[in-house]
Amino acid sequence: MRPEMGINSLPGQQSVADQDSYAFLKDADHKITLGIKIDSGSVDSTHTGKTGYLRPGLVLVRVEAAGAYQGKFVPLDHAQAPIDANIVQACVLDGEEINMLSKDGSTAEDKAARGVVHGFIDESQTWWSGANAARIAAAKAKMPLNHFYALP
Numbered sequence: 001m002r003p004e005m006g007i008n009s010l011p012g013q014q015s016v017a018d019q020d021s022y023a024f025l026k027d028a029d030h031k032i033t034l035g036i037k038i039d040s041g042s043v044d045s046t047h048t049g050k051t052g053y054l055r056p057g058l059v060l061v062r063v064e065a066a067g068a069y070q071g072k073f074v075p076l077d078h079a080q081a082p083i084d085a086n087i088v089q090a091c092v093l094d095g096e097e098i099n100m101l102s103k104d105g106s107t108a109e110d111k112a113a114r115g116v117v118h119g120f121i122d123e124s125q126t127w128w129s130g131a132n133a134a135r136i137a138a139a140k141a142k143m144p145l146n147h148f149y150a151l152p
Contacts, residue, residue, distance in 0.1 A: 024057035024092065024125035026149060031119035033094050036060065039072040039080070040108040042100060045129050052108070054098040058127045059139055060115060062089040073115065076139060077129040084138035091115025092126060092146065118145035 025031060044054045060073040061081055069080040073091065082088070094114040102109045126148070128136050140148065 022056045022097075022125060024122050025094075025116070026120040026122055031094070031116050032145070033114040034091060034117050036062075036073045036091060036113055036115045037071065038093075038098065038100070038111045038113055039063070039069055039074050039078065040100060040110045041080075042074050042078060044075065044127065045077055046127050050097070052099060052101050054093055054100060054113075055127055056093050056095055056097065057125050058093040059129070059131075059136075060091055060093055061087050061139060061142070064088050072110065075129040076131040076135055084135055087138050087142050090139040090142040091117050092119075092121060092143070116146065117143065119147070121146055121148050123148040123150050 038054065038060065042054060042060075044050075044058055047053060047055050054075075058075060060075060062071065062073050063069040063080050064082055064086065065080070074081050092115060094116045098111050098113055100108045100111060128139070131139070140146075
């Protein structure tokens with residue numbers, strides 16, 4: 001059973017799970033991750049073709065404002081994402097693609113995941129949700145233990 005990959009039944013003949021692979025870490029053995037909770041309204045706006053999935057390498061920020069979103073992580077273009085000056089913590093989504101839909105596929109739900117807070121990261125393989133240069137710089141400033149490589 002791997003509901004996050006679309007496998008909801010016992011082994012046997014069934015449709016093949018469609019999953020893409022992303023390699024944003026330059027050294028997969030040298031990383032520190034943090035357990036995070038992703039808000040159900042999170043969308044990977046630059047991920048074409050797979051609606052409802054978040055890719056590893058997506059940059060997320062923690063919501064600090066009091067309310068239903070407090071403590072949850074969201075992409076930079078989420079309506080509840082803090083403004084640049086108020087970003088306190090950011091990370092890069094790690095692991096497999098996250099399917100934000102519930103098991104029955106009817107609604108989006110909060111998901112638990114891992115965020116990289118220390119590692120060697122290929123910047124060309126990270127996703128910034130269409131953020132401008134100032135917003136990207138603000139998020140990077142809150143990830144001082146992540147080293148971003150701009151590889152040719």
